[in-house]
Amino acid sequence: MSSVPGISPATDPVSERTTDPEPPAAAEAEPEAKPAGAAARVNWLAELRGLVLMLLGVLAFHTLVAKPFYIPSISMVPTLLVGDRLVVSKYPYGWSWVSASFHLLPRADWRIALATPDYGDIVIAVPPGHAEDYIKRVVARPGDRIAMVDGQIILNGEAVPQAVEPPVRIPVADRQMCDGRPCLAAFEAYRVRLADGREVYEPPTYRETLPGGASYLIIDHRTDNPLDDFDEITVPEDHVFLMGDNRDHSADSRAPALPFGNGLGGPVPIADIGGRAEFVTFSLNGGAGWNPLSWFGALREGRAWTSLRPPLRGSGAAVERTGDGAP
Numbered sequence: 153m154s155s156v157p158g159i160s161p162a163t164d165p166v167s168e169r170t171t172d173p174e175p176p177a178a179a180e181a182e183p184e185a186k187p188a189g190a191a192a193r194v195n196w197l198a199e200l201r202g203l204v205l206m207l208l209g210v211l212a213f214h215t216l217v218a219k220p221f222y223i224p225s226i227s228m229v230p231t232l233l234v235g236d237r238l239v240v241s242k243y244p245y246g247w248s249w250v251s252a253s254f255h256l257l258p259r260a261d262w263r264i265a266l267a268t269p270d271y272g273d274i275v276i277a278v279p280p281g282h283a284e285d286y287i288k289r290v291v292a293r294p295g296d297r298i299a300m301v302d303g304q305i306i307l308n309g310e311a312v313p314q315a316v317e318p319p320v321r322i323p324v325a326d327r328q329m330c331d332g333r334p335c336l337a338a339f340e341a342y343r344v345r346l347a348d349g350r351e352v353y354e355p356p357t358y359r360e361t362l363p364g365g366a367s368y369l370i371i372d373h374r375t376d377n378p379l380d381d382f383d384e385i386t387v388p389e390d391h392v393f394l395m396g397d398n399r400d401h402s403a404d405s406r407a408p409a410l411p412f413g414n415g416l417g418g419p420v421p422i423a424d425i426g427g428r429a430e431f432v433t434f435s436l437n438g439g440a441g442w443n444p445l446s447w448f449g450a451l452r453e454g455r456a457w458t459s460l461r462p463p464l465r466g467s468g469a470a471v472e473r474t475g476d477g478a479p
Contacts, residue, residue, distance in 0.1 A: 214253045217242055221276065221287065221429065226335050227396035227403065228287055230320040230357065230369050231274070232429075234328050234335045235436040236455065240276055240427040245269055250278050250426040261423045268293060268422065269392055272366025272462035274429040277394060277420050281410035285426060288404050288416070291362065292393035299384035300406070303372045303399060305360070306384070313361045319354035320369060321346075323452070328438030335438075338401055342373070365464035374400040382406060391419035432458040 223236040232238075242251055246265035249257040255278065269275055269290045276285045292298040297308050305312040324343065328335045339353040346352060361367040372380075377400045387393050394416060396402025407415020435455035440447045 211253050215242065215251050216247065218430075219253070219427070220433070221285070223287065225330060226338070226401050227398050228274070228289070229336075229398040229401075230322060230371060231289075231397045231460070232287070232432075233322070233435060233452070233455070234325070234330065235438060235452070237433045237435065238460065239430045239433060241430050242427045244428045245275075245422055245425050248423040248425075250424055255283050259424075261421060263423045266390070266422065268390075269425065269428070270366070271362040271364050272368060274460050275392075275394065276426040276429070277416060278424050278426060279409055279414075279416045279420075282414075286394075286403070286416065287429060288394035288396050288402070289368070290392050291395050292387050292419075294387055294389050294391055296387045296393070297384050298387060298393050300380060300382050303377070303380040305395075307363065314358040314370075315361075317357045317359050317369060320357045320371070321352040321354055323437065324351040324353065325437045339373075361465055366462040367465040368397060368462045370397045370399055372399040379406040385418070387419045390422050392422060392425070393419050429460040431460055432456060 218239055218241050221238040221240045223232045223234055223238070226234060243265075245267045246263045248263040249255075249260045259278075271290060271293065273290045274287060275290060276287055278284070279286055291305060291312075292307060299306040301311075304314055319342070322336065322339065325336060326334050336353055339355050342353045342355045344352060344354055355371045356373045358370050358372060359367060360370050374380075380399070393405045395404045395406065403413065403415040405416045405418055405420060407413050407417070409415055409417025432455050435452040436447070436450045437452050438450065440450035
């Protein structure tokens with residue numbers, strides 16, 4: 153048998169091949185297949201824990217730092233209007249049973265980091281027998297002697313100055329209802345139309361200035377209000393005397409509490425004070441409906457970020473008032 157010259161049959165590369173190919177290298181192990189829907193599986197326990205922690209954080213902030221507040225009545229007009237949304241700080245006077253969100257704690261007289269409100273502060277108070285919040289102004293502090301004569305505060309034997317001011321202009325808001333009627337219906341006798349066509353109320357207005365210079369506007373238009381006169385009392389220790397700026401339409405420390413009335417029933421324990429009103433965030437005039445587009449038209453101009461801390465002024469001089477609310 154002939155062979156190719158120079159090549160030995162023993163070294164013929166063809167003759168060195170085997171019939172069967174070599175087995176392939178073992179493939180890497182594939183990952184174990186996941187059951188269908190495993191990628192979408194949710195750890196509900198972790199989700200629930202996160203939600204609970206978030207709610208606890210909100211409640212803690214609401215209890216210890218600040219909370220929102222809505223004005224539902226006219227008792228603090230002209231300073232506050234129905235529809236105002238406020239921020240109330242919870243820490244200025246310390247913390248007590250009333251600080252807890254939704255008033256979850258039982259009523260008590262304990263307090264942590266007690267501090268006394270200043271003259272003119274606007275505060276949140278819980279009246280006896282109620283679970284709702286009232287918003288009023290501090291007009292007397294612990295140890296003060298307070299009386300009222302013809303609508304004028306007598307504090308520690310001296311009349312608190314009330315200077316006659318130009319009537320404040322309160323925009324008409326007929327769609328804003330309180331107890332089934334327009335909230336500002338009590339001022340109907342003072343309704344006027346301005347030259348630009350706007351309708352406003354212009355009730356008798358006075359500037360009241362407390363010791364220390366805290367100054368603010370009040371409205372007092374009735375001559376037959378039984379709350380315009382009361383005999384002198386002394387504010388007990390750890391109590392304050394509260395009144396609304398709308399003197400003829402405010403259930404405050406002058407008015408009896410339940411079951412004889414819906415007022416605060418005299419001086420209020422500081423332990424029942426839940427915070428201090430700081431500023432207005434925004435205000436709605438009653439024209440907002442379910443349509444979100446109506447919310448913008450219902451916003452009152454000039455109310456957002458209005459500070460609720462009273463400016464400090466000189467005591468000034470009181471202006472004598474006549475029985476009809478005019479100077």
